[in-house]
Amino acid sequence: MTVTRQSFQFADRIPSTPSIGSTTVTSPDHVHLSFGFAAPHLFPIEQLNEAATEAITSSGRQALQYSGAGGQGKIRQWIQSRSAVHGMHVKEDELLVTYGSTQGIDLAINVLVNPGDHVWVEAPSFFSALQSLRIAGAKLTSFPIDNDGVKVELIEQALLEAERSKAPLPKLLYIMPTFHNPGGVTLSVERRIRLAELAQRYNFFIIEDDAYMELNFTGEQLPTLYSLCPERVIYLNTFSKIIAPGLRLGWALAQKEVIQKMKLLMLGGSVGVFTQEILAQLLERIDFEDHLGQLKAYYKNNRDIMVDATRQHFGSDVTFHLPQGGFFIWLAFNPGVNTTELLPLAASKGVSFVGGRSFYIGQDGLHYARVCFSYCNGEQITRGIRALAEAYKEWKSGTVQIG
Ligand SMILES: Cc1ncc(COP(=O)(O)O)c(C=O)c1O
Structure with missing residues (x-):
């Protein structure tokens, strides 16, 4: 029997796009500052x-x-x-x-x-x-x-x-x-x-x-x-x-x-x-308080590394609130910066982040970026922020035509 492929109408409530574009980069050196993941070495294996x-x-x-x-x-x-x-x-x-x-x-x-x-x-x-x-x-x-x-x-x-x-x-x-x-x-x-x-x-x-x-x-x-x-x-x-x-x-x-x-x-x-x-x-x-203490010490140290790297490589080009907990730093660039355009350029430099657009109900958030300090280690965070700053500087100087 020959089966002809016909188009099929899925339920209207199925969204046309995934909630967030996941990165497809698999190179071992790539720094995933986009991943809002826990640090795997801290799982009580x-x-x-x-x-x-x-x-x-x-x-x-x-x-x-x-x-x-x-x-x-x-x-x-x-x-x-x-x-x-x-x-x-x-x-x-x-x-x-x-x-x-x-x-x-x-x-x-x-x-x-x-x-x-x-x-x-x-x-x-x-x-x-x-x-x-x-x-x-x-x-x-x-x-x-x-x-x-x-x-x-x-x-x-x-x-x-x-x-x-x-x-x-x-x-x-x-x-x-x-x-x-x-x-x-x-x-x-x-x-x-x-x-x-x-x-x-x-x-x-x-x-x-x-x-x-x-x-x-x-x-x-x-x-x-x-x-x-x-x-x-x-x-x-x-x-x-x-x-x-x-x-x-x-x-x-x-x-x-x-x-x-x-x-x-x-x-x-x-x-x-x-x-x-x-x-x-x-x-x-496990002693839960003790376990939690280890998580907090590691994540706080990572936050500090990310903050230092961001200040060093971005200077006054970004501002952010210093988070007192959690996983994320939310970078605010000057209005006019388009972090959606920055994504492929950053990926080519070996780093991913989440563009601000994903967190808004409309078309806002383009000049923001979310970077996560929980998943990557200190060395990766430093390298990732440096690569992101390089990508940003190229974007800003207009040496790269995107799109
Ligand atoms: C604010 C917030 N709520 C909920 C979740 C989902 O966590 P869970 O793994 O428990 O589904 C996350 C995970 O990224 C989150 O950031």
């Missing part, structure tokens, strides 16, 4: 090996069953006690273990947003969340950030204006208050308090994506939005940045009714039951 062996040998037949052997309960208890350390006291039914926090973002959006609903985000924002919101058919409006996080006074003005003119109010605000990706900034206490008040007054939900909060280089701890307003916040966190992203385990904290709705959308039962067994064994084997 030996303890994970023991943990996996234990999960198989001592209770493999139960651990591999749909319901697992008890590790899920232990993970949940760990999350509850860790959340309490950060001032969030949650009951058993206010917690959901997710397939990374990306699934948490998607579930939270899908339980709240109908096509056409208004959702407010930061500018810049996390591209995977923007993608999920687009797929959900949300109408997006963005609010700029400064060194103290999103400008809550502009959100307040927009709410007042919408109320006055009877325009639609937002149903949801998606925000990364701590060590923002890509901005590196942290929302001030005053703004957190005001935002929590606004969510209550105007009856919208906040997704608080707190993926980097444990990677805190100063020890200064601010109240989470969830602790300020548990009725209107869905709090998300992840084991990706503190243990290993390949585990694909994260969690959501919210009021019982919200968690119940999220569960309804989570087809297939609990996520990664066996992985949870391994993680439960792991968390019993």
Whole structure:
């Protein structure tokens, strides 16, 4: 039988472009400052090996069953006690273990947003969340950030204006208050308090994506939005940045009714039951504070190396906020610089970064670049920033015709 190839119409909600262009460069010398990845040498490999062996040998037949052997309960208890350390006291039914926090973002959006609903985000924002919101058919409006996080006074003005003119109010605000990706900034206490008040007054939900909060280089701890307003916040966190992203385990904290709705959308039962067994064994084997201390020391040192290299090679041609935690530095070039054009030139010099455009809902962000200090080592960071500066100088002097 001859099969003729016919075009096929996929569902309208499938996006035409991936959330971010991934780099295809595989040369071993290439410096991937674009990768927002954890440092692989800091994965607790030996303890994970023991943990996996234990999960198989001592209770493999139960651990591999749909319901697992008890590790899920232990993970949940760990999350509850860790959340309490950060001032969030949650009951058993206010917690959901997710397939990374990306699934948490998607579930939270899908339980709240109908096509056409208004959702407010930061500018810049996390591209995977923007993608999920687009797929959900949300109408997006963005609010700029400064060194103290999103400008809550502009959100307040927009709410007042919408109320006055009877325009639609937002149903949801998606925000990364701590060590923002890509901005590196942290929302001030005053703004957190005001935002929590606004969510209550105007009856919208906040997704608080707190993926980097444990990677805190100063020890200064601010109240989470969830602790300020548990009725209107869905709090998300992840084991990706503190243990290993390949585990694909994260969690959501919210009021019982919200968690119940999220569960309804989570087809297939609990996520990664066996992985949870391994993680439960792991968390019993490591001293978490000690492990976290090692991560923070390494990432802080890498940040310092990146900051020094950036100051040395770019001088006053870029500005940035000094992040006090997390993975990223957000470089601001002069308006007029086009970092999308810089991408191929940088790649030819052996370095990748993420162009600012990917983090905006519209055509903005062209004169920004995100560089990540967590994945590459110090030598690579220095080499990568130097190569990026070379590419930029060539671009600026107009010696290279791009496009
Ligand atoms: C702000 C933010 N939220 C969520 C995630 C997703 O993490 P996970 O691996 O838990 O899905 C990331 C990872 O890059 C992130 O930067």
